[in-house]
Amino acid sequence: MNRLNKLFATKNNNLLSIYYTAGYPELDTTVDIALALEKAGADFLEIGFPYSDPVADGPTIQHSSQQALDNGMTLNLLFEQLKDLRKRVTIPILLMGYVNPIVQFGVERFCKKAAEAGIDGVIVPDLPMYEYETLYAGFFKDNNLSNIFLVTPQTSADRIRKIDELSNSFIYLLSSSSITGGNLDVSDSIEDYYKRIKAMQLKNPTIIGFGIADNATFKKACEYANGAIVGSKFVKLLEQENYLNKIPAFISSIKPSL
Amino acid sequence: MKYGVNDQGYYGDFGGAYVPEMLYPNVEELRQKYLSIINDADFKAEFDLLLKDYVGRPSPLYYAKRYSEKYGANIFLKREDLNHTGSHKINNAIGQILLAQRLGKKRIIAETGAGQHGVATATVCALKGIECVVYMGEVDMARQAPNVSRMKMLGAKVVPARSGSKTLKDATNEALRDWIANPVDTHYIIGSVVGPYPYPDMVARFQSIISLEAKKQLLEHTGKELPEYVMACVGGGSNAMGMFYHFLDDESVKLIAVEAAGKGVNSGHSAATTFLGREGVLHGSRTILMQTDDGQVVEPYSISAGLDYPGIGPQHAHLYKINRAQYASVTDDEALQAGLLCCQLEGIIPAIESAHALAQLEKMKFKKDDNVIICLSGRGDKDLDTYIKYFGF
Known part of the structure; x- marks a missing residue:
């Protein structure tokens, strides 16, 4: 059991996860932002490590990634920053990024370093299922890391079953086939897609991401899934001055406290 | 295969x-x-x-007489520059x-x-x-x-x-x-x-028509189906893969791929991927690419926009790693000089991409009866500005 499994065991609705890019807008505030998000009421976090060619991301996260790289962010530096993470932050944390930086770092070494820092899971959109299963799954298991798979409206039922089998914390449902930073698709066909997934009674919880930007879209997502992820909208907040102080208001605008 | x-x-x-x-x-x-x-x-x-009626195939395999005299071997140009739209x-x-x-x-x-x-x-x-x-x-x-x-x-x-x-x-x-x-x-x-x-x-299959034709055409020219050398330039590597395709299993044929060295392999302004790159993942495949120690993709440089790519196709990465093909590199200057030489010796203005393959001729040591096929992947009309500025015509 990692922190993600414990979270889902105790709470299974209205979970809010926040994504942000490490090293953006400033190089050294990675853990400060995590702490502020925990205090403000986020249930878990995804910390992105930047890549020069993020094909699944829209302009907002392309920009944060490039700025983070310009600031000097690297995987080595990120793990250095995360050394004392668990002295300050208790909610589950995932790392999210593209496969090439991990391959260069060494996949096994990456998993070990992540576990040492108290990371609970990893999301690598361009790591295929076949390569994960045949080459890397052992490293993830040995380090108690959950690998998170994505599902889109075009993913076949057979493949969703296979993803459910390989997953051990949650499944990331994309609200549409799109890059990050778009609007939430609220068409009938999307409702059908959520209903179809719900009817499959998967063993893993589902979290919806892409297009979640305010309370209305968050609530909509939580009707069909166990929670939702906010990314681009939060990264935009970080462009503002005094962003750390604005985090509590941001979180309550998405998920007002009961 | x-x-x-x-x-x-x-x-x-x-x-x-x-x-x-x-x-x-x-x-x-x-x-x-x-x-x-x-x-x-x-x-x-x-x-x-x-391919026949619209593109104008088969493209000729041209015996380049003056090149052959200069380099001391039988040099053949596979004329992809004559295709409709000007390249392979x-x-x-x-x-x-x-x-x-x-x-x-x-x-x-x-x-x-x-x-x-x-x-x-x-x-x-x-x-x-x-x-x-x-x-x-x-x-x-x-x-x-x-x-x-x-x-x-x-x-x-x-x-x-x-x-x-x-x-x-x-x-x-x-x-x-x-x-x-x-x-x-x-x-x-x-x-x-x-x-x-x-x-x-x-x-690769769509481009393999290049070597399929070349094999037959060489037989008509020389009575032999297999040349000693097959040469082509490589950015991502499609003309080279098309040119190599039907010769891959003929181990006697030496395959030479020519990358763009830009201002020099170690100048910091280069696109010589096999010299400067390491294994990783780029644009959906595991291959060799130019990158930092942290796995960020490095921006390549070449005067030729068609060779200005930080990776090579995965089949090229494989042929490189197992030594089935040899990967060489040619600078901007060498390529432009070779392009001009092709104009003057053969009356053909080549694309600067293709001129990289021609420039490699200067570095080869052929035997007198060697048959050499070079893929002339495109025509140089699009590059006139660059040629004119460089040579001051």
Whole structure:
């Protein structure tokens, strides 16, 4: 059991996860932002490590990634920053990024370093299922890391079953086939897609991401899934001055406290 | 084929389909259908007819007499520059548009660097009356302006890629993003032997017409089917793969791939991927790419926009690693000088890409009776500005 499994065991609705890019807008505030998000009421976090060619991301996260790289962010530096993470932050944390930086770092070494820092899971959109299963799954298991798979409206039922089998914390449902930073698709066909997934009674919880930007879209997502992820909208907040102080208001605008 | 792709899309350690889930259904559909479509008799008949009547194939295998005297071997040029639209790129574009039609796709997207693949794609879309969107780096649009106009005349929409370094790799990223957002009705015509499986294999098959013809033509010229050397330039590597394809299993044939060294391999302004790169993942396949220690993709440089790519196709990475092909590199200066020499000795203005392959002739040690085939992948009309500025004509 990692922190993600414990979270889902105790709470299974209205979970809010926040994504942000490490090293953006400033190089050294990675853990400060995590702490502020925990205090403000986020249930878990995804910390992105930047890549020069993020094909699944829209302009907002392309920009944060490039700025983070310009600031000097690297995987080595990120793990250095995360050394004392668990002295300050208790909610589950995932790392999210593209496969090439991990391959260069060494996949096994990456998993070990992540576990040492108290990371609970990893999301690598361009790591295929076949390569994960045949080459890397052992490293993830040995380090108690959950690998998170994505599902889109075009993913076949057979493949969703296979993803459910390989997953051990949650499944990331994309609200549409799109890059990050778009609007939430609220068409009938999307409702059908959520209903179809719900009817499959998967063993893993589902979290919806892409297009979640305010309370209305968050609530909509939580009707069909166990929670939702906010990314681009939060990264935009970080462009503002005094962003750390604005985090509590941001979180309550998405998920007002009961 | 000994050096072909396996069931999982790999050439030895290289290849695969490293795509986000959003692209999985598109790539999977292609993987399941591409072989049955391109092996279908009806497809083959239409492909062959268009290559003959529309492209003008077979392209000649020209015995270059004055080159042969200069270099002391029998030098043959495979004249892909004489194809409709001016380069080998049209072979793949024709194949993929016929495939897209049979997949029921209504919209085509493509990336382009120098603009040759963009022009070829715009051309086949006009031919078939299909909507066409070409992504091109903003920097490349400026340095290849005539090709931008050509694409527009052919009815394509040219979208500037403004992310990253605003060149070919960013145009490729933007095309992939478009495909993610339009997964059902759109086919992505990748222009080189790069990208997720099955693209490297599919594009190589469409380009393999180059070596299929060359083998027959060499036999007519010399009475021999196999040359001693086959040479071609490599950016992503599509003309080289087409030129090598039917010689791969003939181990006596030495295959020479020529990369762009830019201002020198170690100058910091180079695109010599096998010299400067390491194994990793780029644009959906495991291959060799130029990158930092931290795995960030490095922006390459070459005076030739068609060779200005930070990776090579996965099959090239494999041929390099197992030493089936030799990878050399040629600087901007060497290529431009070789381009001028080709004008003066043979009366052919080559594309600067192809001039890289010609420049390698200076570095070879041939025996007197060696037969050497070089792929003259494109014509130099698009490069006149660069030649004129360099030589001051």
